[in-house]
Amino acid sequence: MVVCFLIHTVCPVSALSPAESRILYSRDFGLEDVELSGESREDNPEKRRLARKEKLGVVARQVRSAVCLSREMAGSVYVEAVLGEEAVALGEAERGVLSLGHGEPFAGQSVALWLGVQALAFTLVCQPQENLLLAEGTLRNLARHCLEELRLLGTGSEVLLKSDRVDAMLQRLLPHGQLLFLNHRFAQNMDKELSSYMSK
Amino acid sequence: MFAPGTESLVKQAREIQEEELQRFYGRISKHLLSNKEVAVEVVDSLQRLHLIVSATKYARTLPPDLIKKLQTLLRSLSCPEQFQILSSAILRESLPLSLHTLSTELSQDSRALSYMASVVLSQDLLPLCQHLLKFLESRQPEVQVPKHTLPILSKIFSFSPKILSEDQVNVVSRKLADWLRYASVHQGASMSSGGFFTSPRIRQPAPMTEVDGAVAGDFFTVLCVGQSYTEDQWMNMYTFSMMKNWLLTYDTEGTSNAESDDRSEVDSSVMSMVSATSSSSRLLPPKERLREKAFEYCHRLIEQSDRKALKRTDAELQKACLVESVAIMDIICNEDASYVYRAFPCIKALYGRLSPDLAFARALLPIAQFYLNHSETAAVDSEAVFYQVFTRFPAELFNEPMLAFEFVHFCLHNVSVLQEKVVIYRHSFPNLLKFLAWNSPGLISEYVELLPSLLAPETAIELLHSLLDLPCLAAALDLQHRSSCYPALDRAVWDQQGSKITASLDAFRQPSYRGLFLYILRPEAGTGDTIDRLSTLHEALEGMVESPRVVRCAQIVPVLLHIYFNTVTQMADEKLLNQLLLVLLERSSLLFNIKNFSTEVVFSTHLQTLCKLHPPLIVDQYKELLEFVTLFIHSIYLAILYLSYDPRCTVELITSFFEGIEAVLFEITQVRQSSSPPCYSPRLLTVLMTALAKLASRSQDLIPRASLLLSKMRSFARSGPVAVYFSEEDTEEIITRAHELINLLKLPNVAQFVLAPSTHGDSPRWHRDTNAGLPQRMRAISGLLHNHSNFLPA
Numbered sequence: 003m004v005v006c007f008l009i010h011t012v013c014p015v016s017a018l019s020p021a022e023s024r025i026l027y028s029r030d031f032g033l034e035d036v037e038l039s040g041e042s043r044e045d046n047p048e049k050r051r052l053a054r055k056e057k058l059g060v061v062a063r064q065v066r067s068a069v070c071l072s073r074e075m076a077g078s079v080y081v082e083a084v085l086g087e088e089a090v091a092l093g094e095a096e097r098g099v100l101s102l103g104h105g106e107p108f109a110g111q112s113v114a115l116w117l118g119v120q121a122l123a124f125t126l127v128c129q130p131q132e133n134l135l136l137a138e139g140t141l142r143n144l145a146r147h148c149l150e151e152l153r154l155l156g157t158g159s160e161v162l163l164k165s166d167r168v169d170a171m172l173q174r175l176l177p178h179g180q181l182l183f184l185n186h187r188f189a190q191n192m193d194k195e196l197s198s199y200m201s202k
Numbered sequence: 203m204f205a206p207g208t209e210s211l212v213k214q215a216r217e218i219q220e221e222e223l224q225r226f227y228g229r230i231s232k233h234l235l236s237n238k239e240v241a242v243e244v245v246d247s248l249q250r251l252h253l254i255v256s257a258t259k260y261a262r263t264l265p266p267d268l269i270k271k272l273q274t275l276l277r278s279l280s281c282p283e284q285f286q287i288l289s290s291a292i293l294r295e296s297l298p299l300s301l302h303t304l305s306t307e308l309s310q311d312s313r314a315l316s317y318m319a320s321v322v323l324s325q326d327l328l329p330l331c332q333h334l335l336k337f338l339e340s341r342q343p344e345v346q347v348p349k350h351t352l353p354i355l356s357k358i359f360s361f362s363p364k365i366l367s368e369d370q371v372n373v374v375s376r377k378l379a380d381w382l383r384y385a386s387v388h389q390g391a392s393m394s395s396g397g398f399f400t401s402p403r404i405r406q407p408a409p410m411t412e413v414d415g416a417v418a419g420d421f422f423t424v425l426c427v428g429q430s431y432t433e434d435q436w437m438n439m440y441t442f443s444m445m446k447n448w449l450l451t452y453d454t455e456g457t458s459n460a461e462s463d464d465r466s467e468v469d470s471s472v473m474s475m476v477s478a479t480s481s482s483s484r485l486l487p488p489k490e491r492l493r494e495k496a497f498e499y500c501h502r503l504i505e506q507s508d509r510k511a512l513k514r515t516d517a518e519l520q521k522a523c524l525v526e527s528v529a530i531m532d533i534i535c536n537e538d539a540s541y542v543y544r545a546f547p548c549i550k551a552l553y554g555r556l557s558p559d560l561a562f563a564r565a566l567l568p569i570a571q572f573y574l575n576h577s578e579t580a581a582v583d584s585e586a587v588f589y590q591v592f593t594r595f596p597a598e599l600f601n602e603p604m605l606a607f608e609f610v611h612f613c614l615h616n617v618s619v620l621q622e623k624v625v626i627y628r629h630s631f632p633n634l635l636k637f638l639a640w641n642s643p644g645l646i647s648e649y650v651e652l653l654p655s656l657l658a659p660e661t662a663i664e665l666l667h668s669l670l671d672l673p674c675l676a677a678a679l680d681l682q683h684r685s686s687c688y689p690a691l692d693r694a695v696w697d698q699q700g701s702k703i704t705a706s707l708d709a710f711r712q713p714s715y716r717g718l719f720l721y722i723l724r725p726e727a728g729t730g731d732t733i734d735r736l737s738t739l740h741e742a743l744e745g746m747v748e749s750p751r752v753v754r755c756a757q758i759v760p761v762l763l764h765i766y767f768n769t770v771t772q773m774a775d776e777k778l779l780n781q782l783l784l785v786l787l788e789r790s791s792l793l794f795n796i797k798n799f800s801t802e803v804v805f806s807t808h809l810q811t812l813c814k815l816h817p818p819l820i821v822d823q824y825k826e827l828l829e830f831v832t833l834f835i836h837s838i839y840l841a842i843l844y845l846s847y848d849p850r851c852t853v854e855l856i857t858s859f860f861e862g863i864e865a866v867l868f869e870i871t872q873v874r875q876s877s878s879p880p881c882y883s884p885r886l887l888t889v890l891m892t893a894l895a896k897l898a899s900r901s902q903d904l905i906p907r908a909s910l911l912l913s914k915m916r917s918f919a920r921s922g923p924v925a926v927y928f929s930e931e932d933t934e935e936i937i938t939r940a941h942e943l944i945n946l947l948k949l950p951n952v953a954q955f956v957l958a959p960s961t962h963g964d965s966p967r968w969h970r971d972t973n974a975g976l977p978q979r980m981r982a983i984s985g986l987l988h989n990h991s992n993f994l995p996a
């Protein structure tokens with residue numbers, strides 16, 4: 003199962019310190035909370051939410067660091083792509099994976115897959131036994147959809163205001179955090195549904 | 203991509219004032235109350251509301267009537283999906299919780315249910331679980347199971363396996379087995395309209411096809427394609443997607459492995475015949491039946507993966523299916539060893555098919571895992587598989603981040619078995635270190651755990667050399683990678699790399715250096731601890747010294763050395779420790795010339811620990827140690843002597859040298875009564891003191907510090923323990939020298955002249971040149987000094 007999906011910055015953000023990352027979209031598949039014992043669940047939803055947000059922040063920071071190191075070591079310098087060049091941007095994206103230990107930040111061990119596309123990163127955190135080949139393919143597919151539907155290569159803020167589009171994508175491609183074995187036909191069916199959603 | 207506009211929007215959302223926020227809530231409430239034809243405005247407001255509630259770490263509490271309206275939207279069947287999505291998202295992020303209200307009225311509609319589930323699941327599992335089980339338990343064929351039942355269920359039992367009772371597990375198992383094995387093989391009703399020329403015959407459902415276009419040969423799987431899919435085919439896809447998780451949760455509980463092994467030893471011959479024919483599977487209990495169906499499904503997927511897919515998506519899916527199928531077969535075989543005899547022919551054939559092609563490397567890892575777990579049971583030889591995996595993959599795929607990760611985790615997961623039963627594992631450490639050298643920051647935490655398993659007495663020395671040369675390995679791999687990307691003739695591209703790197707690239711291609719590079723890039727241990735011409739290799743790689751990959755690699759070496767020494771001191775005998783000490787002494791001056799590397803390495807080599815644990819070491823190795831110390835002294839002497847002759851000698855340089863020597867001398871003076879005999883000679887002390895004074899005379903700000911330390915040396919030399927270990931002559935020598943230097947430093951200009959003569963000193967003519975005046979100055983100084991009685995020793 004997937005624990006969370008994030009879209010966050012890997013470029014410097016003026017309002018934040020150098021190592022920090024601004025999370026532009028996050029979907030937490032809420033698995034963490036379930037592990038807590040009965041009493042604490044009802045007691046303090048505020049505290050739990052805060053804890054969840056902070057954990058996502060930790061993941062984003064770690065991935066940001068990994069993306070920057072990867073770029074530094076490869077000596078890669080990206081040329082800013084513009085709207086319409088989504089395929090190019092995706093083709094040049096760096097990918098990587100890092101393991102998150104117990105309590106760092108999720109209770110159980112997990113694996114963070116990331117895709118660095120210019121100033122942003124797409125991160126998928128999975129449980130350790132997950133099929134990483136499938137997860138990688140799903141992440142790439144999600145990133146492609148996001149780049150196109152949220153016009154991420156442009157200067158707009160659709161990622162913030164049109165987050166329901168990402169929810170619609172996740173609903174189909176990653177329902178409740180379940181990775182799916184989609185051949186091109188299943189995927190086409192989903193894409194058709196998504197296009198009709200986006201056009202409304 | 204991330205424009206200032208976006209950042210300011212975030213800021214606005216976070217900093218919105220309470221008053222304005224309440225007004226906003228009111229507006230939305232009103233809009234939701236009125237007719238939904240004002241859709242665009244409502245959507246826009248909801249989108250902004252979502253941003254507001256999700257932008258802060260601290261939850262926002264929405265007014266109750268707004269919450270109620272959002273819940274209504276969520277439940278409503280005629281509501282457009284966008285409203286459901288937005289309501290679901292907003293309710294997830296805000297307070298108060300909607301758990302009780304929503305869970306009492308869970309929707310019948312599949313899509314609404316799913317969005318409600320997103321909210322409910324973040325809070326509690328039970329209500330939803332019971333709701334879904336109703337559908338699964340129903341025996342009425344017309345009851346449509348909501349589409350996302352399985353993903354939701356999957357989530358529920360992943361984290362709360364006990365939520366399903368034994369009976370419920372059986373009910374679900376039965377349903378899963380049916381979906382897995384008995385989905386329709388015909389395409390669903392066509393979505394597109396018939397068109398003008400549709401003839402009645404086209405209305406008959408066409409069969410499914412394989413990924414290469416052939417008609418589907420057997421039962422439906424995720425690798426079957428068709429124009430559109432029926433409900434049960436969708437369920438087939440969802441079922442397979444969660445199958446591994448289900449089996450891991452509910453099919454590995456039962457009896458422990460030991461027991462089932464015993465059972466299977468006795469019954470295996472009988473069992474394998476029975477399970478080979480699936481006709482008897484109807485008689486099996488639900489769990490075992492599901493196992494059987496899952497096994498058949500995986501078998502079919504493996505066969506289907508041999509077809510040449512027409513679309514790239516499908517080709518990639520085939521690989522993912524291979525990984526999943528082998529993993530599921532592994533789980534099944536772990537639970538019921540009788541399956542091993544059915545699985546092995548299939549897995550072996552698969553291995554034969556995939557092993558030549560490195561593009562399938564990631565699929566070979568689960569196969570290696572299968573061999574590791576079951577080759578003994580099946581009495582199949584696994585040496586070839588591990589040979590392939592440990593010699594080819596790291597050597598040729600070191601730069602593939604995903605493979606590197608999976609490979610290293612495979613090793614970690616199986617570390618004890620690999621150490622015991624797979625001989626090539628430990629011998630491949632030169633290869634295994636390649637993943638780390640290429641991606642040090644990304645894999646260091648894994649290697650910290652893995653390194654102890656690579657340490658064996660017979661290869662310990664070679665491993666130490668490999669760790670010390672890890673940055674060289676990184677440099678060599680980088681060159682190999684660049685070299686393979688650019689053909690030698692494309693000089694223009696080559697030269698673009700920067701002149702330093704080009705020089706190293708050229709060296710990489712030269713036949714005279716071939717042997718050196720072959721050594722550093724070797725796949726296996728055992729061909730020699732190190733090479734004679736290591737310094738030549740370092741020179742050839744000089745151009746890579748500042749490359750980021752190499753620098754990052756150098757940063758993690760101290761950590762590895764730390765682990766190495768912690769481990770080796772527990773397992774090594776005296777002989778090995780002696781050898782290690784020698785290696786350290788030898789290598790401390792033979793390290794790849796990266797900034798700060800030598801210092802860091804020396805400090806992490808636990809030299810002190812080694813000696814403390816085995817004091818006899820010092821006696822055994824005293825000759826080597828002494829040679830080392832002598833070399834050290836000479837190096838300092840020469841360094842100081844010629845330092846001032848170079849016009850590039852700056853104040854910073856002098857200060858750094860000074861501080862280095864100051865630190866050493868300071869350490870030496872911290873002698874306590876009970877400490878072990880000092881392992882430095884008196885000569886070392888006098889040389890160091892003179893060096894200190896020389897440097898201070900060149901940079902006069904340092905004189906007070908030098909004087910302080912020199913007086914400390916004086917008291918130190920008179921102290922009890924030292925007086926015992928050094929001879930009287932030596933002690934006197936130290937004290938006298940300290941005294942002379944202190945006094946000399948009181949007269950800075952004189953000191954400078956005497957201790958650090960100018961460049962003319964390399965062709966001395968002073969004794970001849972009466973005007974230059976050394977004799978004259980010497981006479982002047984003597985006079986001065988005679989007049990000051992404190993020159994004389996106390």
